[in-house]
Amino acid sequence: MKRSRVNEIIREGDAFIRSFGYVMPPFAYWSPGEMKTRRPAGIIDSRLGWDITDYGQGKFDELGLFLFTVRNGRAEDLSRGKGMLYAEKIMISRKDQLSPMHRHVVKAEDIINRGGGKLVIELFMPDEEGNIDRNREVEVPTDGVIRKLPAGGLLKLDPGESVTLLPGVWHAFWGEGADVLIGEVSTVNDDLTDNIFADPIGRFSSIEEDEAPLHLLVSDYDRFIDGKG
Numbered sequence: 667m668k669r670s671r672v673n674e675i676i677r678e679g680d681a682f683i684r685s686f687g688y689v690m691p692p693f694a695y696w697s698p699g700e701m702k703t704r705r706p707a708g709i710i711d712s713r714l715g716w717d718i719t720d721y722g723q724g725k726f727d728e729l730g731l732f733l734f735t736v737r738n739g740r741a742e743d744l745s746r747g748k749g750m751l752y753a754e755k756i757m758i759s760r761k762d763q764l765s766p767m768h769r770h771v772v773k774a775e776d777i778i779n780r781g782g783g784k785l786v787i788e789l790f791m792p793d794e795e796g797n798i799d800r801n802r803e804v805e806v807p808t809d810g811v812i813r814k815l816p817a818g819g820l821l822k823l824d825p826g827e828s829v830t831l832l833p834g835v836w837h838a839f840w841g842e843g844a845d846v847l848i849g850e851v852s853t854v855n856d857d858l859t860d861n862i863f864a865d866p867i868g869r870f871s872s873i874e875e876d877e878a879p880l881h882l883l884v885s886d887y888d889r890f891i892d893g894k895g
């Protein structure tokens with residue numbers, strides 16, 4: 667994916683998010699140079715910030731997701747059983763843009779339709795090995811009410827509605843009718859290790875540098891700030 671396209675998606679996403687009255691924190695707007703000079707451990711180590719992904723497939727409009735990690739706790743607090751155990755993201759699923767089938771091992775997540783179109787979520791329960799169970803009925807909490815669906819059923823969330831996805835539950839999602847602003851409230855999040863995809867696919871974009879980055883992506887931090895990779 668070209669950097670110029672990433673920059674364009676950041677600008678469009680920022681305007682879309684603001685149109686709902688949600689404003690991102692100050693560090694969202696720091697330049698790459700500022701990020702490098704200030705080198706805030708609380709942002710870089712927790713991997714907060716912009717995350718524009720085409721899952722490494724180079725067709726963002728069909729397969730992709732806009733994410734911004736607003737806050738993220740500490741994995742070591744999870745084993746202590748107290749502390750900052752939570753995370754928050756704001757995301758955009760464009761109309762008919764698929765986020766592919768995946769599950770998490772550690773993370774429980776509430777996926778919230780914050781506005782726009784309908785959010786469609788395809789769901790499967792795991793079998794004993796954690797693989798997709800194509801027969802088992804799906805049971806998920808939606809705003810305090812348990813919803814039952816057949817395996818592979820499509821849960822459609824209108825603005826204001828949400829679903830709780832416990833670790834292991836397989837999910838893929840996309841916007842229907844219009845782009846959707848999505849909130850995610852979850853357990854501490856490690857995107858480097860805690861995404862298991864049904865099909866072999868990457869989690870991050872590989873970027874072709876055709877212009878300077880407007881803002882660094884989380885996946886740029888190692889290379890731009892630490893000079894690794």
Ligand SMILES: [Fe+2]
Nearest residue numbers: 768770775837
């Ligand atoms: Fe997920």
